[in-house]
Amino acid sequence: MKALFRKHSVFILAMxxxxxxxxxxxxxxxxxxxxxxxxxxxxxxxxxxxxxxxSLFFLVFCLGLAFSRFGTIKLGNDHEKPQYxxxxxxxxxxxxxxxxxLLFWSVAEPLHHYANPPARINPSSGDSAxxxxxxxxxxxxxxxxxxxxxxxxxxxxxxxxxxxAPLISSCxxxxxxDKIFGPIGIAIDVFAVIATLFxxxxxxxxxxxxxxxxxxxxxxxxxxxxxTLSIIAVVTVLFLLSSMTGLDRGIQLLSKINLLLAFALLLxxxxxxxxxxxxxxxTTTVGNxxxxxxxxSLSTNPFQGHEWTKNWTLFYWAWWISWAPFVxxxxxxxxxxxxxxxxxLGAMLVPTCLTFIWFSVFGGSxxxxxxxxxxxxxxxxxxxxxxxxxxxxxxxPMGEALTLVAVVxxxxxxxxxxxxxxxxxxxxxxxxxxxxPNSKKIIWGVTISSTASxxxxxxxxEGLQRMAITAALPFNFIMLLLCYCLWLGLRYEWREQRYPxxxxxxxxxxxxx
Amino acid sequence: xxxxxxxxxxxxxxxxxxxxxxxxxxxFKPEKVxxxxxYGGDKVRRNLLLEEVADYxxxxxxxxxxxxxxxxxxxxxxxxxSQTSSAIxxxxxxxxxxxxALSGSVTSDVLRLSDQAVLVHKAxxxxxxxxxxxxxxxATNLKYADSxxxxxxxxxxxTAKHLIFLHVGARAPDPETEKKRHRSIMVYMQQLAEKCxxxxxxxxxxxxxxLRKENKIVRQARKHKADLLIxxxxxxxxxxxxxxxxxxxxLHHSSPCSLLVIxxxx
Numbered sequence: 001m002k003a004l005f006r007k008h009s010v011f012i013l014a015m016x017x018x019x020x021x022x023x024x025x026x027x028x029x030x031x032x033x034x035x036x037x038x039x040x041x042x043x044x045x046x047x048x049x050x051x052x053x054x055s056l057f058f059l060v061f062c063l064g065l066a067f068s069r070f071g072t073i074k075l076g077n078d079h080e081k082p083q084y085x086x087x088x089x090x091x092x093x094x095x096x097x098x099x100x101x102l103l104f105w106s107v108a109e110p111l112h113h114y115a116n117p118p119a120r121i122n123p124s125s126g127d128s129a130x131x132x133x134x135x136x137x138x139x140x141x142x143x144x145x146x147x148x149x150x151x152x153x154x155x156x157x158x159x160x161x162x163x164x165a166p167l168i169s170s171c172x173x174x175x176x177x178d179k180i181f182g183p184i185g186i187a188i189d190v191f192a193v194i195a196t197l198f199x200x201x202x203x204x205x206x207x208x209x210x211x212x213x214x215x216x217x218x219x220x221x222x223x224x225x226x227x228t229l230s231i232i233a234v235v236t237v238l239f240l241l242s243s244m245t246g247l248d249r250g251i252q253l254l255s256k257i258n259l260l261l262a263f264a265l266l267l268x269x270x271x272x273x274x275x276x277x278x279x280x281x282x283t284t285t286v287g288n289x290x291x292x293x294x295x296x297s298l299s300t301n302p303f304q305g306h307e308w309t310k311n312w313t314l315f316y317w318a319w320w321i322s323w324a325p326f327v328x329x330x331x332x333x334x335x336x337x338x339x340x341x342x343x344x345l346g347a348m349l350v351p352t353c354l355t356f357i358w359f360s361v362f363g364g365s366x367x368x369x370x371x372x373x374x375x376x377x378x379x380x381x382x383x384x385x386x387x388x389x390x391x392x393x394x395x396x397p398m399g400e401a402l403t404l405v406a407v408v409x410x411x412x413x414x415x416x417x418x419x420x421x422x423x424x425x426x427x428x429x430x431x432x433x434x435x436x437p438n439s440k441k442i443i444w445g446v447t448i449s450s451t452a453s454x455x456x457x458x459x460x461x462e463g464l465q466r467m468a469i470t471a472a473l474p475f476n477f478i479m480l481l482l483c484y485c486l487w488l489g490l491r492y493e494w495r496e497q498r499y500p501x502x503x504x505x506x507x508x509x510x511x512x513x
Numbered sequence: 514x515x516x517x518x519x520x521x522x523x524x525x526x527x528x529x530x531x532x533x534x535x536x537x538x539x540x541f542k543p544e545k546v547x548x549x550x551x552y553g554g555d556k557v558r559r560n561l562l563l564e565e566v567a568d569y570x571x572x573x574x575x576x577x578x579x580x581x582x583x584x585x586x587x588x589x590x591x592x593x594x595s596q597t598s599s600a601i602x603x604x605x606x607x608x609x610x611x612x613x614a615l616s617g618s619v620t621s622d623v624l625r626l627s628d629q630a631v632l633v634h635k636a637x638x639x640x641x642x643x644x645x646x647x648x649x650x651x652a653t654n655l656k657y658a659d660s661x662x663x664x665x666x667x668x669x670x671x672t673a674k675h676l677i678f679l680h681v682g683a684r685a686p687d688p689e690t691e692k693k694r695h696r697s698i699m700v701y702m703q704q705l706a707e708k709c710x711x712x713x714x715x716x717x718x719x720x721x722x723x724l725r726k727e728n729k730i731v732r733q734a735r736k737h738k739a740d741l742l743i744x745x746x747x748x749x750x751x752x753x754x755x756x757x758x759x760x761x762x763x764l765h766h767s768s769p770c771s772l773l774v775i776x777x778x779x
Binding site for chain 2: 157158162163164173174175177178488489491492493
């Protein structure tokens, strides 16, 4: 029994903890809601500054490493070549970064900020539009990618180059030594599993709601829980099949088609929409973003607009940190063979640039409708975030086709995200096995889907999201320590190359003494 | 090497501690002991304590020279030591932290400036009534010229029976490399030990990992009840270490026993 527990300790503990919280959400959704709101408020109120400082630190740390003497170290053996070409790698990074959230928030977020900016800015004005785009770039730009890169770089370095298990606890070896194989390592991995699980359940649950809204807007399918449940069931079957029966190739093909669809959608909106307006927005917002990056990075706005900062920026930072294990491990797995410099600059700049373009096209199009065409789309977006994108499409030619394309995109992202999440959770709870057993994949897959369904029905999904935010606080400190451990490991390697193994120096003549 | 000593005498140094240091020095059978007093102001002031210690040493059969100098204390001490090729001895005493922060510490300055061996003597040795140390601990960083230190360790002035080689290093990034690192260090320390078998009855090799080396050295010295801690002086520490001070400076404050700092020979 003891041996069994020791072998599956992360799985057992993570599952027990997760089920505990989920049961709480099931049996006492109102209580979970109440307490999770209070805890989240407390954390964001008292530790929001820590999230801002940490995120800026991660950004500076990444850039510092990229341009340091460690930049030429490979994430793998010295003569290893990258697994994927640049194009394939950028495509997968973009897919990892896009996800369900970006599709919706690229329209909803700028409109939200436009209609409800901080108190110091007049709502529904030119200033609020400029503020809206700038802060959308800020929330989805360099900082989240810096957070992911810290995690993925550490995992990639210690697993590919130092040949350790691809677990987050492995990254702490320079600091903790063999203690990573004991309770401390187990605790770190359990934390990572919990953060990943809560994050993916919340995203998939909310994503299913959004798909339901989309389908309801273009067809006779009712916008109700039955539809949502059916979507979750279909997606679950598909991603479980994919992960177990070697339909992986089919999923890879679907992912590539998905990326092509996404680009096609982007191109259509750019060319059919207000092209010049979009380009103006992109140019101006990039300039504003770059010039105000430091100010935005450290603004808790204690005198004005603190509530807004808490509800958006701090919430986002906590959310990205809770996603770091999942996205980090995925990005690490596709980046073997790259140098540290290549990895950091590629993984930071390319997805960021593509995100900026995406926001400019979709967010810019929505603002154009609002400001130039006199359509009050912002009010509708604020009222129902999940329909904002579909609302935008309704003002474009072939609106229904665009909605259908968006729904297909969402479904495939849903499947690939769930597939990746199931794999990451199975791997983290199987001592880092690169091919975890199918039983674990089934268990985690079913857990994710059933939890999302039940909490959607009972109303505990937002509570779970707040629990993910709560888990981000200790995880923030774990990530700071991760930076230190990574630096220790790289420094050791560099010193070994510079100062090889010790030998006794030649004898010093007696006279000199 | 350890044939003559420079002993700075400040009028406020406790007499008992100086006598104990003198007893300790006598066991080295020095050729000469230079008692130095660096005074401030223009007038030479008589140092009665210095004269008392000089008389005591002469009664023990040591040749003594009293030296009075004027100027920067640490520089004068280092200069005399360098001219006479003598090791410098200090009595370890509890510094007032505020005074040390404002006006500095002569011992720290001498450790930084001097190219001669420096001995900071702790009057009350840990575990023996014998004034001579019985357990030596040599902390090696594997970069310093261990051959120079081995000459000191094998010197016949030390009648210690037990020698401990200690290395404090950074842990490797993964278990396999860590095993190799540990093995190579133990092999190297075994080579060091083989060069000292004639001088010591019992030799031990210890390898410890840690980030703050000074703390680990002090902890091991305490744990193994070392009577004398020997370290080499490595100049040219990189930033940010150069801002926080050298390891030797840190050890001289926190060492639980007497400390011998061996200079680097270029």
